[in-house]
Amino acid sequence: MSIQLPPLFESRMQRWLGGEYEDFVASYDRPRHAGIRVNTLKIGLEDFKAASPFGLKPIPWCETGFYVDENERPGKHPYYHTGLYYIQEPSAMEPAEALRPEPGDRVLDLCAAPGGKSTQIAAKLEGRGVLVTNDISAERTKALAKNIEMSGVRNAVVLNETPERIAQRFPAYFDKILIDAPCSGEGMFRKDPDAVRQWEKHSVEVCTVMQRDILDTVASMLAPGGRIVYSTCTFSPEENEAMIALFLARHPDFVVGEMPHSPLFAPGRPEWAAGLAESGGGLSPLLHEPAQGGEPALRPEALAQTARAARIWPHLAEGEGHFVCVLEHTGEKAAREAGAAGTAPGPFIGAGEPMPAAEDGGRASGGPKGKGRREERGARSPRREDKSAREARGRGRDAYVREEASEETVRRACLDFLAAHVSVPLTGTLLISGGYAYACPVEPERLRGLKVRRSGFRLGMVKSGGRFVPSNALAAALSPRESARTLNLSSSLPEAVSYLKGETLTPGEERIERAEGVDAKGYVLVAIDGYAAGWGKWASGVLKNEYPAGWRWNG
Numbered sequence: 036m037s038i039q040l041p042p043l044f045e046s047r048m049q050r051w052l053g054g055e056y057e058d059f060v061a062s063y064d065r066p067r068h069a070g071i072r073v074n075t076l077k078i079g080l081e082d083f084k085a086a087s088p089f090g091l092k093p094i095p096w097c098e099t100g101f102y103v104d105e106n107e108r109p110g111k112h113p114y115y116h117t118g119l120y121y122i123q124e125p126s127a128m129e130p131a132e133a134l135r136p137e138p139g140d141r142v143l144d145l146c147a148a149p150g151g152k153s154t155q156i157a158a159k160l161e162g163r164g165v166l167v168t169n170d171i172s173a174e175r176t177k178a179l180a181k182n183i184e185m186s187g188v189r190n191a192v193v194l195n196e197t198p199e200r201i202a203q204r205f206p207a208y209f210d211k212i213l214i215d216a217p218c219s220g221e222g223m224f225r226k227d228p229d230a231v232r233q234w235e236k237h238s239v240e241v242c243t244v245m246q247r248d249i250l251d252t253v254a255s256m257l258a259p260g261g262r263i264v265y266s267t268c269t270f271s272p273e274e275n276e277a278m279i280a281l282f283l284a285r286h287p288d289f290v291v292g293e294m295p296h297s298p299l300f301a302p303g304r305p306e307w308a309a310g311l312a313e314s315g316g317g318l319s320p321l322l323h324e325p326a327q328g329g330e331p332a333l334r335p336e337a338l339a340q341t342a343r344a345a346r347i348w349p350h351l352a353e354g355e356g357h358f359v360c361v362l363e364h365t366g367e368k369a370a371r372e373a374g375a376a377g378t379a380p381g382p383f384i385g386a387g388e389p390m391p392a393a394e395d396g397g398r399a400s401g402g403p404k405g406k407g408r409r410e411e412r413g414a415r416s417p418r419r420e421d422k423s424a425r426e427a428r429g430r431g432r433d434a435y436v437r438e439e440a441s442e443e444t445v446r447r448a449c450l451d452f453l454a455a456h457v458s459v460p461l462t463g464t465l466l467i468s469g470g471y472a473y474a475c476p477v478e479p480e481r482l483r484g485l486k487v488r489r490s491g492f493r494l495g496m497v498k499s500g501g502r503f504v505p506s507n508a509l510a511a512a513l514s515p516r517e518s519a520r521t522l523n524l525s526s527s528l529p530e531a532v533s534y535l536k537g538e539t540l541t542p543g544e545e546r547i548e549r550a551e552g553v554d555a556k557g558y559v560l561v562a563i564d565g566y567a568a569g570w571g572k573w574a575s576g577v578l579k580n581e582y583p584a585g586w587r588w589n590g
């Protein structure tokens with residue numbers, strides 16, 4: 036075997052798997068499986084299948100997931116940069132499927148970085164409802180925010196907080212919560228040899244204490260009748276079945292729910308956890324703590340429920356090792372009125388004068404722009420549009436400089452920019468935070484005092500001289516028909532990669548597609564094969580590249 040497994044891990048697995056052990060270890064010598072998940076916020080599934088640069092083989096438990104050949108280098112295609120797909124390990128696609136988020140839900144993804152499952156949840160929300168996505172690691176939330184933004188998500192808040200502090204602000208708030216728990220990572224030994232080295236450090240003992248605390252805190256954030264999905268990428272029963280059974284003992288208002296794809300996966304193994312408790316063995320100190328009333332911590336009826344969880348085994352499925360368990364709250368779900376606290380309060384654009392929405396809301400509708408585009412945009416009066424753009428410029432400079440980008444200045448500049456450049460039905464509260472304008476999908480006061488990486492959909496900021504600079508998050512979330520000006524590049528020509536590398540392009544004026552009455556000079560949405568990538572600023576045949584340094588194509 037090419038991987039040196041920790042001896043303690045080997046002996047434990049041998050004991051539990053018995054005759055299956057040989058097949059299990061043999062899987063370490065087989066190549067790992069690579070997957071991509073189509074981002075339906077930006078492209079329809081059928082459109083992607085038709086346009087895919089890679090051979091696709093469906094992943095049976097995720098409709099939008101496909102096995103791909105890693106040698107085709109999916110991270111090195113312009114479509115990756117336009118957020119058309121996310122590169123994700125196939126088994127890791129199951130937890131968000133089991134969560135079953137629906138448009139309009141309030142969802143928390145607590146341990147979210149770098150954002151594989153958050154982007155999957157966001158696609159399922161279809162831009163409606165709220166996604167609060169969090170990670171305790173400040174460094175890792177940078178990648179999380181980037182992935183959320185590159186995927187064109189408009190209704191997410193990105194936090195960098197402890198579960199306890201989030202719970203103080205969001206009691207009984209969420210319909211669905213995903214805990215992709217920090218774990219000892221045994222299921223990643225094949226994918227990531229470093230996980231073997233990390234096993235001692237992120238030991239089962241340490242992880243179980245963290246997992247117990249996370250589960251208890253999360254329970255207080257779930258609305259009655261809500262659903263939690265708990266997942267790990269490890270095999271140890273202490274972190275899986277035993278963890279769930281201990282949770283059920285402390286929280287009798289939860290039951291283990293059915294897994295949506297259970298026939299595809301192996302069941303949970305309650306008997307392994309029971310064996311640990313009976314032998315007084317096991318690597319978790321929690322197994323030896325008596326529950327309330329002096330009863331044994333692991334109760335048989337709670338353990339029995341964990342057979343309904345799913346184990347994904349590398350020797351039985353085409354994916355790495357995972358454990359996924361659905362926890363359903365038995366309380367009654369309360370009906371929520373549209374616009375009730377915490378849901379998006381409604382369009383804010385144009386100070387109560389929303390621009391007309393694209394017919395389909397503009398999502399998943401990118402694609403090559405048809406003839407009809409100008410007609411659709413014609414719904415917006417070109418005269419009004421021109422006037423508003425002129426006013427924004429005219430009022431501009433001096434006023435902005437004098438006001439030193441006060442919140443009101445940023446707010447006004449943002450609204451002016453949106454009015455002149457995009458027609459997009461934004462909802463939420465227009466919030467100014469850290470100099471940036473955001474469309475915030477939750478009541479802003481909930482975020483007060485929290486460490487926030489993104490207060491919502493980042494729209495842009497005012498720079499010196501009073502210029503409003505739109506964010507790339509705004510560009511990535513638009514479809515070309517929602518932009519006043521677009522330059523469409525072809526993925527089959529070097530210009531697409533040049534743009535993604537941050538280079539200046541020199542497109543002629545005739546290539547700047549624009550709404551009626553809009554001249555070519557100014558901010559242009561740059562799209563690749565009809566899918567938005569970022570901004571450029573066009574003047575006199577030169578497109579200044581505004582693609583952010585941190586997103587650029589390397590190598």
Ligand SMILES: C[S@@+](CC[C@H](N)C(=O)[O-])C[C@H]1O[C@@H](n2cnc3c(N)ncnc32)[C@H](O)[C@@H]1O
Binds near residue numbers: 145153172216217249
């Ligand atoms: C398995 S990874 C998450 C992967 C992620 N869900 C995805 O799909 O891309 C676990 C994450 O939990 C975070 N974490 C660890 N302890 C945490 C805690 N107490 N609260 C929130 N996040 C935590 C780690 O920083 C790590 O990024």
